Amino acid sequence: MGYDDGDKCVQDLIRRQAKKIFLVSSTDSKDFGWTNQFKPVHVIFDAKEENPEYHERVIQALNSASYEKISERLPTYAATTPHDYLVRILCRRCHITRWARLNAQYPGKSVLRSAPLGKYRATCLKCGYEATDNQNWFR
Numbered sequence: 001m002g003y004d005d006g007d008k009c010v011q012d013l014i015r016r017q018a019k020k021i022f023l024v025s026s027t028d029s030k031d032f033g034w035t036n037q038f039k040p041v042h043v044i045f046d047a048k049e050e051n052p053e054y055h056e057r058v059i060q061a062l063n064s065a066s067y068e069k070i071s072e073r074l075p076t077y078a079a080t081t082p083h084d085y086l087v088r089i090l091c092r093r094c095h096i097t098r099w100a101r102l103n104a105q106y107p108g109k110s111v112l113r114s115a116p117l118g119k120y121r122a123t124c125l126k127c128g129y130e131a132t133d134n135q136n137w138f139r
């Protein structure tokens with residue numbers, strides 16, 4: 001699970017009134033950074049202590065892999081913006097969906113959608129329009 005499907009899954013479990021949610025991974029093949037928005041308790045039994053160099057190499061590979069995934073979809077007007085600041089908005093000036101730059105690092109879909117109005121702002125990378133309707137943004 002990643003940013004989108006993971007968030008959707010956890011929100012579904014919360015809606016069903018789950019008391020506790022356990023996410024278990026048997027390998028380091030995924031970046032679970034998106035879970036931080038739910039303030040999880042992390043229990044780690046891992047290769048970090050057994051083989052720190054290998055562990056670091058896997059984390060680096062995963063981070064660059066998820067960046068590459070976003071890069072594949074980016075138009076040139078958004079390509080130079082740091083990926084952790086990117087979000088998609090419905091630009092009211094361009095009248096279509098555009099990539100925009102957040103005023104802060106992407107906090108995760110749930111945090112973004114429930115944030116109070118004005119906390120996050122996104123500037124259209126094409127025309128400069130500044131959006132504040134954070135409940136409608138996505139990646």
Ligand SMILES: [Zn+2]
Nearest residue numbers: 091094124127
């Ligand atoms: Zn625009």
